[in-house]
Amino acid sequence: MIPVRVSFAVDLAFDSTSSTRKAALWALAAQVAEFQPDLSKIDIASALYARERLGTTAIGGGIALPHTVLSNPEGSMIVVRRLGRPVEFDAPDGVAVDTFVALMGSRRDMKWLRAALLRLGRLGREAALKQRLREATTRSEAEAVIAALGLNIREEHPIGRRGRVYEEQSLAGKRLPGFLKHPKQPRANTTG
Secondary structure, three states: OOOOOOEEEEEEEEEOOOOOHHHHHHHHHHHHHHHOOOOOHHHHHHHHHHHHHHOOOEEEOOEEOOEEEOOOOOOOEEEEEEEEEEEOOOOOOOOOEEEEEEEEEOHHHHHHHHHHHHHHHHHHOOHHHHHHHHHOOOHHHHHHHHHHOOOEEOOOOHHHHHOOEEEOOOHHHOOOOOEEEOOOOOOOOOOO
């Protein structure tokens, strides 16, 4: 197997509102846009929708691996989103998807992204890892599962670099750790 030489930022979130594939991908795009402020959520969603039109990214057992290559990303990332309501995703086993493990990176990392996608595909075959991911309530727990698949985790998280607050929230509030709390001050101009 190809060694994966890219390190991934990992995020974990809970989506309690999406009830369709398109809505779930849109919510995922909005989350990724928080990490990639140079890209619009419309561009990210369009890329995710285009990939789904090629064929489903559902791998079975309630897991989907949406993935895309983004222009000018700050780094490769894996975003785990657990859905409150499973959505139909044309999975090979017919099981609705309740967990996204989205992989995103740049064109320069294509070889490593393919290798990472193969490793993430093990979630469809390894029930113990899949269960650990579904039971994860913190980003650290999700990172441990990703690391168990043989992927490198980037210690520096993009949320911290952007000055946003990473807020731990309880299950009682229908949210898991990983949701962003937006600062009230305007974003600094980082170009030129």
